[in-house]
Amino acid sequence: MKNGFFAVAALGLVLLAGCQSQLPYATTYKMTGQHKMQAAHHWDVLAADVADRVRAALDDRVELRLLAIDVDTDQPPGPFHQVFRELLVSNLVQRGIQVAEHEENQLELVYTVQVLRHGARIQRPTPGLLTLIGAGISVSRDVTTEFIYGAGPAGLLADVAAGHLTSHSDQEVVITTKLVWKNRYVVHASDIYYINDEDYLHYGQPLRAAGSGPGGMDGVGATSMGVRNE
Incomplete structure (x- = not known):
């Protein structure tokens, strides 16, 4: 009898847990390119x-x-x-x-x-980097083209030649x-x-985060706005 009671109670807890809503888990976008x-x-x-x-x-x-x-x-x-x-x-x-x-x-x-x-x-690996540690033949997909690289250094060299590698x-x-x-x-x-x-000053000061002080969260001021050049 006790076993039957515990079984019913356990089933009730499972059903109760299943009825509670779950927060969506965080995901990221598919890898894309940006110049x-x-x-x-x-x-x-x-x-x-x-x-x-x-x-x-x-x-x-x-x-x-x-x-x-x-x-x-x-x-x-x-x-x-x-x-x-x-x-x-x-x-x-x-x-x-x-x-x-x-x-x-x-x-x-x-x-x-x-x-x-x-x-x-967080940044995903640049296309082709995985070929450096892979064995056999790997495929690396770019935004517009598809390359087939040999494993090891050949894949990395191909990426450099194609201009895929740039500093973060x-x-x-x-x-x-x-x-x-x-x-x-x-x-x-x-x-x-x-x-x-190091080139940001070519374009102006970074936007200041909302709620931060005059110097911004990291000491950077607000974007400068001025009179239109005639």
């Missing part, structure tokens, strides 16, 4: 891409094709802000788009940069470009890149 800006050429690549987006947008809007574009930034002068403006102007002109030397208040192309500094994070970075930049006409967005695009930690 890292390390040279002025990379700035030019972005400027060319922005110019292509602007041209495509103007091709769809007949009433805007003959308007001149003012290229400005809402942030104080700095290496990236000064150079990127000139690269943008060059790429726009090369595509036959009218760019005003002085403000004409027609179309306005504005770009801004936000610098993010992260704390400790705790800092990112979000570069937003906006083409505006009569208070309406014609183009609004944001691009995210890793940057070398």
